[in-house]
Amino acid sequence: MSPTQKHRWLTRPDSRGKKRITELRKFALDRARSDFESRYPGVQFGPIVALVAAYNEERNIGDVLKAMPTLVGDLEVSTLVVVDGGTDDTAGVALDAGVYTCILPVNMGQGAALKLGYQLAAAHGARYVVTLDADGQNDPAELASMVQPLLDDEADFVIASRRLGVDQTTDRFRRAGVKLYASVLNNIAGQELTDSSNGYRAFKIEVVNDIVPYLIQDQYQTSEVVITSSSRGWRITEQPTVWHPRASGVSKKGGNLVFGLQYAKVIGTTWLRVKKSNQQRT
Numbered sequence: 001m002s003p004t005q006k007h008r009w010l011t012r013p014d015s016r017g018k019k020r021i022t023e024l025r026k027f028a029l030d031r032a033r034s035d036f037e038s039r040y041p042g043v044q045f046g047p048i049v050a051l052v053a054a055y056n057e058e059r060n061i062g063d064v065l066k067a068m069p070t071l072v073g074d075l076e077v078s079t080l081v082v083v084d085g086g087t088d089d090t091a092g093v094a095l096d097a098g099v100y101t102c103i104l105p106v107n108m109g110q111g112a113a114l115k116l117g118y119q120l121a122a123a124h125g126a127r128y129v130v131t132l133d134a135d136g137q138n139d140p141a142e143l144a145s146m147v148q149p150l151l152d153d154e155a156d157f158v159i160a161s162r163r164l165g166v167d168q169t170t171d172r173f174r175r176a177g178v179k180l181y182a183s184v185l186n187n188i189a190g191q192e193l194t195d196s197s198n199g200y201r202a203f204k205i206e207v208v209n210d211i212v213p214y215l216i217q218d219q220y221q222t223s224e225v226v227i228t229s230s231s232r233g234w235r236i237t238e239q240p241t242v243w244h245p246r247a248s249g250v251s252k253k254g255g256n257l258v259f260g261l262q263y264a265k266v267i268g269t270t271w272l273r274v275k276k277s278n279q280q281r282t
């Protein structure tokens, strides 16, 4: 362990340091947004936006984009990739595929990248937003079935479920975690979800507009989105899907222990935040 790691608490940012980080974050987000606006001046997305946050996925994202549908019924699907910084050519692959591409100058985390994507989708005319991973774990061919409950007005927010569908991965610990965290989250949010951490999700734009101001998690965002939407009274449902192994590479969210602890932390802090704001309202 290096001295800097050992004494990290000594170098935690003070209030001026935190202010500087906030300013740098804003700078990066503003830069990505203004680059996007000048690359696609006056763009209007189709009614459905497929939103993909991608971090160092140059080897995987090309196939995902190739498989993306361009229509659901007679509704046009626009694909929007938010390239989350990184060191490979993810941006080049997305641009070559001809999809809308927004490029963050530095890595900000999946939550921050998706939040930027939600804002762009809402600002450019989307009526429905579907999020899916860039690594091939979600099948773009299932996008139509993800959106259907929204089109039928049976739900406002749809979450894919590998437990109602098929899980083709073999990691037993991750599987147990999916089950455990779904039950914790159901207790907190009063839902009956089987796979609350699945990133394949479809939203009505009204839900996106309503929850975006409450989203603060830069990375582990899945439970924050569910708890927030649930506390705001939106109707959440599930759709069975297939969960594929990553096309290549490994999860960038850390091993199961790191992932699990971070996930639990987000559930806890979001729940406390929602509880506090409900108390303030009453």
Ligand SMILES: Nc1nc2c(ncn2[C@@H]2O[C@H](COP(=O)(O)OP(=O)(O)O)[C@@H](O)[C@H]2O)c(=O)[nH]1
Pocket: 053, 054, 055, 056, 057, 084, 107, 108, 109, 110, 113, 132, 133, 134, 135, 137, 199, 250, 251, 252, 253
């Ligand atoms: N882990 C991670 N993923 C990111 C980040 N930014 C965007 N992503 C994308 O988020 C998706 C899910 O990430 P992944 O590491 O596969 O997480 P997992 O599927 O939950 O194990 C992928 O499409 C990533 O490319 C980031 O900073 N970290």
Ligand SMILES: [Mg+2]
Pocket: 133, 135, 137, 246, 251
């Ligand atoms: Mg993945």
